[in-house]
Amino acid sequence: MRVPHTRGELSAAVIRAFREPGSPFPTVRVDDPWRDADLQLALWICYELHYRGFDEVDPDLADDLDLLAFRRQLEQPWHEALRDLVPHRSTTHERVPEALAELVAADDGPPLASFLQRGATLEQFREFVVQRSIYHLKEADPHSLAIPRLEGQAKAAIIEIQADEYGGGRLSDMHSELFRATMRALDLDDRYGHFIDQASGETLAVNNLISFFGLHHRWTPALLGHLAAFEMTSSLPNRRYGNGLRRLGFDQAATRFYDEHVEADAVHEQIAAHDLCGSYARQHPTAAADIVFGAACALAVEANFGHHLLQRWQAPPASLAS
Known part of the structure; x- marks a missing residue:
């Protein structure tokens, strides 16, 4: 599968990491994680590395520590939004x-x-x-x-x-x-x-x-x-x-x-x-x-x-x- 087109600085940073290892990642700031297409695409690309991956992208990047750390930053606001919308039920x-x-x-x-x-x-x-x-x-x-x-x-x-x-x-x-x-x-x-x-x-x-x-x-x-x-x-x-x-x-x-x-x-x-x-x-x-x-x-x-x-x-x- 080909690499998707970017939708903002977050997805662009993930794709840039495929081509320029060691490149810096931006700070993750989103207002609506549920609907933010850039955040969600960046996460989807990170996750897809653990499924079938992308054409001409090194499969070993699924275990790249910098990319995993950025994925964790992407996940944090979304997880918080899930917690706000769907609180734990006893x-x-x-x-x-x-x-x-x-x-x-x-x-x-x-x-x-x-x-x-x-x-x-x-x-x-x-x-x-x-x-x-x-x-x-x-x-x-x-x-x-x-x-x-x-x-x-x-x-x-x-x-x-x-x-x-x-x-x-x-x-x-x-x-x-x-x-x-x-x-x-x-x-x-x-x-x-x-x-x-x-x-x-x-x-x-x-x-x-x-x-x-x-x-x-x-x-x-x-x-x-x-x-x-x-x-x-x-x-x-x-x-x-x-x-x-x-x-x-x-x-x-x-x-x-x-x-x-x-x-x-x-x-x-x-x-x-x-x-x-x-x-x-x-x-x-x-x-x-x-x-x-x-x-x-x-x-x-x-x-x-x-x-x-x-x-x-x-x-x-x-x-x-x-």
């Missing part, structure tokens, strides 16, 4: 599955899925898919970072979930490959990371949250809570996304990604809440609040993403899906 380890269910039941995020089902134009649906491609083309990889840190029932549970995400070892059934089929049906380039320059700050924040939890051992419980929130809120929106594509005249090849999630995530919901998060909380009672925090953060960044798209479409500038 809960006991016995109540973690119930606390997750209550959190999901109380979620009143924007009606993005309903709009895509009933009223979105083809161009708006294409734009939604472009934004989602930043995650779905590497679907499951960030959550898989938790696997070596788990044991017992929690480990078995996450492997059961992730095995489905990876198609049970069948390339054609991998969820990332199903999403590629959706992109091709919509006449979109399905190369990994192709649309990173079109990704909004809100889209990058959705992706960066998973990597933030996944790349820090300390935030493993939050990563599990994040996965649980993903699975517990997925079935109904994906049913609506598939119906939206059918309304626009697309066939099963285009909708299979969404249709697959309707059935799979209905099963994953129970596994994630009880077998994964519940068993992990029993093994690590002090981690209960962090599990719920991770789930609450997942819901918050998704709501922010949905509000952003709906607001764009109320008074849309030029489409991002090009």
Whole structure:
């Protein structure tokens, strides 16, 4: 994948470090970490070094101490903003599955899925898919970072979930490959990371949250809570996304990604809440609040993403899906 275009001094500093090792980094000052596209892109580039990396960028830079120190500076204001928006909720380890269910039941995020089902134009649906491609083309990889840190029932549970995400070892059934089929049906380039320059700050924040939890051992419980929130809120929106594509005249090849999630995530919901998060909380009672925090953060960044798209479409500038 090519290196993205810069969006300000923070992302420019990270890219400059690829080409000029030892170059200085700026002081990190941002007013709105959730939406600051420069901050979020700088973080995304740092994180991507731990996934597939970039063309003509030394893979060893993933372990560069100066770059890691700057990444920590980038993470600090965003983490503080998450703490302000989603304060830790006190809960006991016995109540973690119930606390997750209550959190999901109380979620009143924007009606993005309903709009895509009933009223979105083809161009708006294409734009939604472009934004989602930043995650779905590497679907499951960030959550898989938790696997070596788990044991017992929690480990078995996450492997059961992730095995489905990876198609049970069948390339054609991998969820990332199903999403590629959706992109091709919509006449979109399905190369990994192709649309990173079109990704909004809100889209990058959705992706960066998973990597933030996944790349820090300390935030493993939050990563599990994040996965649980993903699975517990997925079935109904994906049913609506598939119906939206059918309304626009697309066939099963285009909708299979969404249709697959309707059935799979209905099963994953129970596994994630009880077998994964519940068993992990029993093994690590002090981690209960962090599990719920991770789930609450997942819901918050998704709501922010949905509000952003709906607001764009109320008074849309030029489409991002090009």
